[in-house]
Amino acid sequence: MSQNESEYERLLLEIENSTYYDSTKVYERGRRAIQIAKENNDLSKVAKVYQYYGNYNYLLGKIDLSFAYYDTSIVYASEVHDSTLIYATKIRRNFLNVETRANEASRKFKNYFEKVKERGDTNSMVISLNGLATCSELTNKPNQALKYYLDAYEIAVAADDTFLKAMLLSNIGLIKFSNKQYDKALQDFQLGIELAENLENYRLKFYLNTNIGLVYDRLDMLEESIIYFRKSLDKANELGFPYTKAITHLNLSAAYQKSNEPNLAFLHADSSYHLFIQQNYLQHIAKPFIIKVDSYLTKGDFDQALTLIDSAIYYSKLNENLDDVLESYKLKSKIYRKMELFEEALETYMMYSETKDSTEEVKNQKQFAELQVIYDTEKKEAELEHERARISILEKDNKLYQSRVFNVVFFSVIILLIGVVFFYLRYIQSRRKQQALFSQQLISRIDDERSRISKDLHDDIGQSLSVAKSKINLYNKGQLDSVEDMEESLGELIQQVRVLSHELHPSFLEKIGLKRSIISLLDKIEKSTQLITSYKLFDEIDKLDLHIQNQLYRITQESINNTIKHAEAKSIKVTLKTVGNSFVYIYRDNGKGFDSSLELGFGISAMKERSNKIGGKFSLFSEPGKGVKMIIKFPKK
Numbered sequence: 001m002s003q004n005e006s007e008y009e010r011l012l013l014e015i016e017n018s019t020y021y022d023s024t025k026v027y028e029r030g031r032r033a034i035q036i037a038k039e040n041n042d043l044s045k046v047a048k049v050y051q052y053y054g055n056y057n058y059l060l061g062k063i064d065l066s067f068a069y070y071d072t073s074i075v076y077a078s079e080v081h082d083s084t085l086i087y088a089t090k091i092r093r094n095f096l097n098v099e100t101r102a103n104e105a106s107r108k109f110k111n112y113f114e115k116v117k118e119r120g121d122t123n124s125m126v127i128s129l130n131g132l133a134t135c136s137e138l139t140n141k142p143n144q145a146l147k148y149y150l151d152a153y154e155i156a157v158a159a160d161d162t163f164l165k166a167m168l169l170s171n172i173g174l175i176k177f178s179n180k181q182y183d184k185a186l187q188d189f190q191l192g193i194e195l196a197e198n199l200e201n202y203r204l205k206f207y208l209n210t211n212i213g214l215v216y217d218r219l220d221m222l223e224e225s226i227i228y229f230r231k232s233l234d235k236a237n238e239l240g241f242p243y244t245k246a247i248t249h250l251n252l253s254a255a256y257q258k259s260n261e262p263n264l265a266f267l268h269a270d271s272s273y274h275l276f277i278q279q280n281y282l283q284h285i286a287k288p289f290i291i292k293v294d295s296y297l298t299k300g301d302f303d304q305a306l307t308l309i310d311s312a313i314y315y316s317k318l319n320e321n322l323d324d325v326l327e328s329y330k331l332k333s334k335i336y337r338k339m340e341l342f343e344e345a346l347e348t349y350m351m352y353s354e355t356k357d358s359t360e361e362v363k364n365q366k367q368f369a370e371l372q373v374i375y376d377t378e379k380k381e382a383e384l385e386h387e388r389a390r391i392s393i394l395e396k397d398n399k400l401y402q403s404r405v406f407n408v409v410f411f412s413v414i415i416l417l418i419g420v421v422f423f424y425l426r427y428i429q430s431r432r433k434q435q436a437l438f439s440q441q442l443i444s445r446i447d448d449e450r451s452r453i454s455k456d457l458h459d460d461i462g463q464s465l466s467v468a469k470s471k472i473n474l475y476n477k478g479q480l481d482s483v484e485d486m487e488e489s490l491g492e493l494i495q496q497v498r499v500l501s502h503e504l505h506p507s508f509l510e511k512i513g514l515k516r517s518i519i520s521l522l523d524k525i526e527k528s529t530q531l532i533t534s535y536k537l538f539d540e541i542d543k544l545d546l547h548i549q550n551q552l553y554r555i556t557q558e559s560i561n562n563t564i565k566h567a568e569a570k571s572i573k574v575t576l577k578t579v580g581n582s583f584v585y586i587y588r589d590n591g592k593g594f595d596s597s598l599e600l601g602f603g604i605s606a607m608k609e610r611s612n613k614i615g616g617k618f619s620l621f622s623e624p625g626k627g628v629k630m631i632i633k634f635p636k637k
Contacts, residue, residue, distance in 0.1 A: 002539050008036045008045060015052045017200055020240030026056055041534050044085055047076035051089045059203075059241060061279075063096055070096075080534070080573070081590070087116050088124050091131065098134055106135035122159040126152045126168070133171065146175045163204070166195040170207055177215060186215045206235035206244060213251060222259045229255055246275035250284065253291045262295035269295070286315035286324040293331050297338065305335050326356055513542030514549040518556055518574055525560055525572075532571040541576055544583075545637065551610045552576070552585060552632075558603050559587045559630060567591025567628065578636075585616075585632040593622040 011033040018026045030049045037045035050073035057066040070093040077085040091112050097105040113128035133148035149172045156164035173188030193208045213228035229252045236244040253268035273288040275281075289312035296305035309332045316324035329352035336345035509517055515537045522533040542549075556574060563569050569591030576585050604620065607630070611618040616634030 004036045004040065008033050011036075012048065012052060013200065015049075015056065017202060018056055019202075019238060020060070020242070023060075026053070040536065042536055043076045043080045044082040047073045047082065047085055047089070049073075050076065051085070051092065054089070055092065058092075058096065061243075066096060067093065084119065084121055084124070087112055087119075087121065088127070091116075091124055091127050095131060095134075098131065098138065102135045102138045106132055106139075109135065122155055123161070123164070126155050126159075126161070126164050129155070130168070130171065137175075142175055142178065146172065149175065162195050163199055163201060166192040166199070166204055166208070169195070170204070170211060173211060177211070177218075180218075182215050182218055186212065189215065202235050202239055206232055206239060209235060210248065210251065213255070217251070217255055217258070220258075222255055226252065226255045226259070242275050242279045243281055246272045246279070246281060247284070249275065250287055250291075253288065257291050257294050257298070260298060262298045265291055265295045282315065283319050283321070286312045286319065286321060286328065289315065290324065290327055290331065293328075293335075297331070297335065302335055302339050306332075306339070309335060322355070326352060329355060509549050509553060510546060514544065514553060515539070515541045517549075517553055521553075521556065521560070522572075522574065525564075529564060531563070531569065534571070534573045536573070536575045536577065538577060548614045548634070551614050555585070555607045555610050555632070556587065558607050562603055563589045563591060563628070567593075569627065579633075581636050582633050583636060585634075587630045588627065590627040593624050593626045593628055595624060596620050596622040 011029045014029050015026055015033075030053060033049045034046050037043070037049065050069050054066045054069035054073060057063075057069060070089050073089045074086055074093075077089065091109070094105050094108045094112070097108075109128050109131040113125060113132070116124035116128060129148045129152035133145040133152070136142070136145035136148060149168055153165065153168040153172065156168055169188045169192035173185040173192065176182075176188065177185040189208055189211045193205070193212065196204050196208060199205075209228050209232040213225045213232060216222070216225035216228060229248060233245075233248045233252060236248045249268040249272035253265045253272060256262075256268065257265035269288040269291045273285065276285045276288070289308050293305045293308050293312060296302070296308070309328060312328040313325065313332070316328050329348055333345045333348040333352060336342070336348060512520075518537065519535060522535060525531055526533045544552075560572065563572055567589050569589040572587070572589045574585075574587055576583065578584070608618045611632045611634070614632075614634045616632045619631040619633075621629040621631075
């Protein structure tokens, strides 16, 4: 990886891990990353920066700005036909529609999943399934959400992607947590935090610490709960996003209230309230009031409790949060009882009871869905256990069966080997015919080339030399006053010889290297045709053996000639990169393509032979109307 590429990757990582306080730095780093990408003529990397801008603004809650950056990313990725990046950005853009148009978002996630599955893009497959699960949760389908999360987790495990595994364990654990399967949820969260330990992703660690704290809170293990909420608060303060800070203060205030520490509960409840007010996050605004009322009851300050409880009721009703409404009425009735105002206490309790009855049916439906998820999960585990037992029995039966089928398998293998030998001999015969045909075509090509060189020497260079000789004779005889125009004629003659020499052997490769030679060739093509050219060539390309450089240059020439003559293309791109212990050369055009299953012409056969000379594996992909993609993979030496 070159120094510029390393700097680009570092800048992206810094943008990805940016906090609420880093807005200015995000765009400074982004501008530098875009500059590097444009210097390398790589629009895909430009598109990636804009995608990261979209992600950052999504976390800030700036939805309109996030939409704009995602759209810009898609435009740049479309310019270079980077379908992988296009779909990855469209999937992230679709998350912006989840809360407002869940059904439409779900339909798009399904469509994107099928598209990226065909491409084998595991990361986008997981993110699509994660989106489908989120939509299912919002439409009160926890059972379906769990299925999507589990499917996504299997893909992440197969791809061995640590971040995706940890993220999905957090989401799976939350489904189990909402179904009161606290022990199983805790196992998922703890495994997730182990996986995330070595990752530079503070948001993921924040969510996992918060989730573990919630589990311990439900298990009344308040000391452990506070420890993890404190860890969450540290991460929230590092990230700086107001919502995460507010929620963490709220969790801590509730935990301290349960631990009979009302002063600390007051402190964190006030912090969460002010953050909610500053950012206009009103959906949870009633909860700090409820916790403070409970704390005043603990301290025996009933007047203060009664003053605040009406605010809790008001905000609960404003946000249509029935759980908070019920809790507020219940607390108000309790305050009146403590103050020995029994008539008011009874009246408030009646309001609590009526509200509870009206919501009971909704809760029953939700509880049924939760029980269904638990049932399905346990049923699946039982089915897996049954399947293991069945496999064990089959393995025993299989050992007995193997002795009886051995002879059948043995003779089948013999017949198969005979068939393989027969088809191999036919392949060898066909290969020899192809080689003979290639040799004939090569001889014919060489004769044509010699004929062309002969004509160039005779018609152009020979004629120019004859004219020069004639002028010199006339000058020597005194029949010509001056030969000053000879310098220009001889200069043209030298240029003709140089062009012919370069066509026979590109000696300039030794002087300027393969990278500049290919760039120069592409520049000439762009100036002399209407083709738009681009390239992505690593700096170490000029360290390749001169023999390899020569073959790659010839292959590039031949490919461009084919594009110009046959493709009717608008753009071409040449790429040479490293993959593991190999180099990969890629040539693309967006022309009319052809049926690659048909017999290859001489030009392509010649390129294949040149690939063989450098130990490369030659692959050609094309369909009518879909352009041409040629890949040569050859080993590092």
